[in-house]
Amino acid sequence: MAPEQMAEPPEAGPAVPPARPLDAIDQDILQMLQADGRASIRSVAERVHVSRANAYARINRLIEDGVIRGFGARVNHERAGQGTSAYITLKIVQNSWRTVREQLRMLPGASHIALVGGDFDVLLLVHTPDNKALRELVLTRLQAIPEVLSTRTLLVFEEEDLEPEG
Structure with a gap:
């Protein structure tokens, strides 16, 4: 399909504000949560050297901005019967x-x-x-x-x- 054939009008849905720029602390938080989505706010705060309130606010902003789309389990499909x-x-x-x-x-x-x-x-x-x-x-x-x-x-x-x- 040629690029001009793929153009479609934007989808209707909830308006998501443009993502704010990410700094080094945000990047570290993302890396930590990608490795362990169950990491506690306390452990995130300690690892990136900010207060728990700051870590909590940053994670919520990343979620609100749509940078973090959700949290889930990484599944071994073979062991889960989907070999x-x-x-x-x-x-x-x-x-x-x-x-x-x-x-x-x-x-x-x-x-x-x-x-x-x-x-x-x-x-x-x-x-x-x-x-x-x-x-x-x-x-x-x-x-x-x-x-x-x-x-x-x-x-x-x-x-x-x-x-x-x-």
Whole structure:
């Protein structure tokens, strides 16, 4: 899809103020929370050498500004019963990104969705229990989406999340 074909009006939603510039302390807080999202305010404050009130205010500002989108667990998909992972590339009908994105969000095991430029339009990361479930997802669910013109599945043999050092 050419860049001019991808242009769509901005989505309606809650207005998020522009993010304020991040200083070295904010960057240190982000790095610490990426390594351990369960870190206490006290431990964050001690590590970045600010008061607990200051650390609390900075974390809240990072959340309000949309810099921190949330907190969650990093899952070992294989140990969680989702041992088959694949990147799936999709070519889609021109100007159908929003429609396709909403359908992809509902797929079981969908982990990451990206609109990209190049030889295909969408890159989708999925985790499924096994190859049979992956096959079902691709052949039955994905290829049934009318706006999906073609797919290509890239099976992941081994993966590693790159995590900041804590």
